[in-house]
Structures are given as structure tokens and as C-alpha cells.
Amino acid sequence: MTPFLAIEREGAILTVRLNSPETRNALSTPSQMQEFVDLCAAVRLDRSVKVVVLTGNGPAFCAGGNVKDMAERGGIFAGSPYEVSESYRNGIQRIPSCLYNLDVPVIAALNGPAIGAGLDLACMCDVRIAADTAKFAESFVKLGIVPGDGGAWLLPRIVGMPKASLMALTGDSIDAATALAWGLVTEVVPVAQLESAAQEIARRMAVNPSHGLRLTKRLLREGQHMRLDSLLEMSAAYQALAHHTEDHAEAVAAFLGKREPQYQGR
Known part of the structure; x- marks a missing residue:
């Protein structure tokens, strides 16, 4: 099975790509979540890694959870309310616990839509830059659910409570220009320049001890x-x-x- 995370290294910079473009990099299987946990554990122990760049392959950064599994009550959404709660606790919630608390800086290079859990994943990073084609939504409420992976804690700390409330309670998407104005991202560039812009920031960090x-x-x-x-x-x-x-x-x-x-x- 192809790994969900495609990892490249150049010097002290680790570039990690969500690598399931056919699902718009949906994040909803235990194996995907375990890859994040394993990655963070490896980086924590490798003192030669100074910066991580996180991006997506294909037109999307991350489309969030798998809605088909929700409809079928399958995968991590299967079972009783207790079992679903445990699936979250022992599954996707392990990602903010390890990624947000990772020792090294993490730059999110948002190559396309970051929706639901995809937006929350971006919010776990230290710096976010976006392609001009990107859009963002804290869209859980549109599916009748709540941010289950820390978004209600992460998003207000980045954009402030009023804007976070607007995003979370409407579920509506915002474009890259709005994300820049709201401070969700620090820079918006043409999609063709995103990779080089993210690597340039990473290099500026990696020159330090x-x-x-x-x-x-x-x-x-x-x-x-x-x-x-x-x-x-x-x-x-x-x-x-x-x-x-x-x-x-x-x-x-x-x-x-x-x-x-x-x-x-x-």
C-alpha cells in the first residue's frame, strides 16, 4: 500500500506531502493517522532535522474526513457512540497531540482547499502560506458534526474568536485573499510558486542552530x-x-x- 505521507529530505529540511490525490488527501483512516504519529516521533529524535514543510499532492491540501464513510457509518465512524468517541481519541486526535507539539517548526504550504480536518491540520502548523487557488472552511457544522480534532481550540488562537465563530458556525469557505486578511496565512502566492516560497522560508529558519x-x-x-x-x-x-x-x-x-x-x- 502506498504510504499516505511521501517524505523527502534536503539537508535539514523535511518535506512531507499528503499523497492521496484521488481522495483529495482525505484524512480518515487509522493507518494515515499512525503515519503522522510515527513521523513526529522520528523527527523528535532526529536532531539534524530543523524544519518540516507540510503540503499536499494534487489540487487539494486536505479535504478532511471521508464523507462516504460517515454516510455508511464505516471506518472510524462505525459502532456505538462510545466506540466512535474512542475512535477519535485513539485516532485523529493523536495528530494534534504530536504535530502541534512537535519541537521543530512546521510550515504548511497550502496548495489547494483545506477543508474541515484539513483546515485544522493546517492550524496545527506554525506558519501557513497559501496558493492563490486555496480555500478554507471549518465545515463540520454543515455535516451536522463538530470539530473533532482540536479546531475549536486551534482556530480562535489564529484568527480570533469572532472570525473563528463565523467560520465554525456557518461552515462557509473563505478564499486565500480573505485568509491573508484574517491572518490565517502569512502569504499568498501563485500556485506555481508555492513550493519555492515555502522552501525559502524553511531555509531562513534552518540556517539557525x-x-x-x-x-x-x-x-x-x-x-x-x-x-x-x-x-x-x-x-x-x-x-x-x-x-x-x-x-x-x-x-x-x-x-x-x-x-x-x-x-x-x-
């Missing part, structure tokens, strides 16, 4: 739910660790010597 990237992302994540004084304590501890790395010493020496640094990941 790996420990600095991972610790900074962790602070940004923890800052979403911590008091300032608690975050300052964590920042002090992380800063003490960072000051005692070889890459910090190299960065300072390169700055003073007016040369490019040579980091070793130590």
Missing part, C-alpha cells in the same frame, strides 16, 4: 496557556541551557568575526 529553533518553538507553544511569570521562569531555564551550547559560542564568534557560522547541532 537546531537547539535554538526547538527551544524557541517550545516557549511559543507554552506561552499560549501560561502566565507571564511562569513563562519567564521557563525562559530563564531554557536560556541557561542555550548559553552553554557549542552552537551559541559559534554564533557569537561568527557575529564578532563578521563571518558565516558553522553549526554542528551541539
Whole structure:
């Protein structure tokens, strides 16, 4: 069986492509969800990976859940209410638990529609850039269901509660230009330029020391739910660790010597 995630590596940058274009990269099988969990576990352990770029093959980024399975009450939607709840808890909800909390930066390169779970998947990433052909919808309510994978927590933190409420309670889609105006994405480019634009951002991140990237992302994540004084304590501890790395010493020496640094990941 063809893996759902097609993975390429160039230097410190990992490019991950949702690779089921015939289903518009629908995300609804346990094996697909397990691939995300396995990917995150591997990246967490591989200190040489500095940035992940997540995109889709074909015209869509991700169309969300498989509506045919919903209609047939099959796959992860089968069984009693308790069994469906457990399918969510032990299935798709494992993705935000691992992807949102991944140590390295994740850039979503949104090559086309990101609908339902597809939008929530994009919201788990740190930076989102979109092709001008992309559109976005928190569309669960149109199917009589709710965001089951963290969207009700993720989306308001990106676009604010009023806009998130509008999207979630109407289920209507917005285009790339609106997504840019609302801060859902940071950049909109022609679809032919999306890949190069995402890789350019990834390279700008990857030139920095790996420990600095991972610790900074962790602070940004923890800052979403911590008091300032608690975050300052964590920042002090992380800063003490960072000051005692070889890459910090190299960065300072390169700055003073007016040369490019040579980091070793130590």
C-alpha cells in the first residue's frame, strides 16, 4: 500500500506531502493517522532535522474526513457512540497531540482547499502560506458534526474568536485573499510558486542552530496557556541551557568575526 505521507529530505529540511490525490488527501483512516504519529516521533529524535514543510499532492491540501464513510457509518465512524468517541481519541486526535507539539517548526504550504480536518491540520502548523487557488472552511457544522480534532481550540488562537465563530458556525469557505486578511496565512502566492516560497522560508529558519529553533518553538507553544511569570521562569531555564551550547559560542564568534557560522547541532 502506498504510504499516505511521501517524505523527502534536503539537508535539514523535511518535506512531507499528503499523497492521496484521488481522495483529495482525505484524512480518515487509522493507518494515515499512525503515519503522522510515527513521523513526529522520528523527527523528535532526529536532531539534524530543523524544519518540516507540510503540503499536499494534487489540487487539494486536505479535504478532511471521508464523507462516504460517515454516510455508511464505516471506518472510524462505525459502532456505538462510545466506540466512535474512542475512535477519535485513539485516532485523529493523536495528530494534534504530536504535530502541534512537535519541537521543530512546521510550515504548511497550502496548495489547494483545506477543508474541515484539513483546515485544522493546517492550524496545527506554525506558519501557513497559501496558493492563490486555496480555500478554507471549518465545515463540520454543515455535516451536522463538530470539530473533532482540536479546531475549536486551534482556530480562535489564529484568527480570533469572532472570525473563528463565523467560520465554525456557518461552515462557509473563505478564499486565500480573505485568509491573508484574517491572518490565517502569512502569504499568498501563485500556485506555481508555492513550493519555492515555502522552501525559502524553511531555509531562513534552518540556517539557525537546531537547539535554538526547538527551544524557541517550545516557549511559543507554552506561552499560549501560561502566565507571564511562569513563562519567564521557563525562559530563564531554557536560556541557561542555550548559553552553554557549542552552537551559541559559534554564533557569537561568527557575529564578532563578521563571518558565516558553522553549526554542528551541539
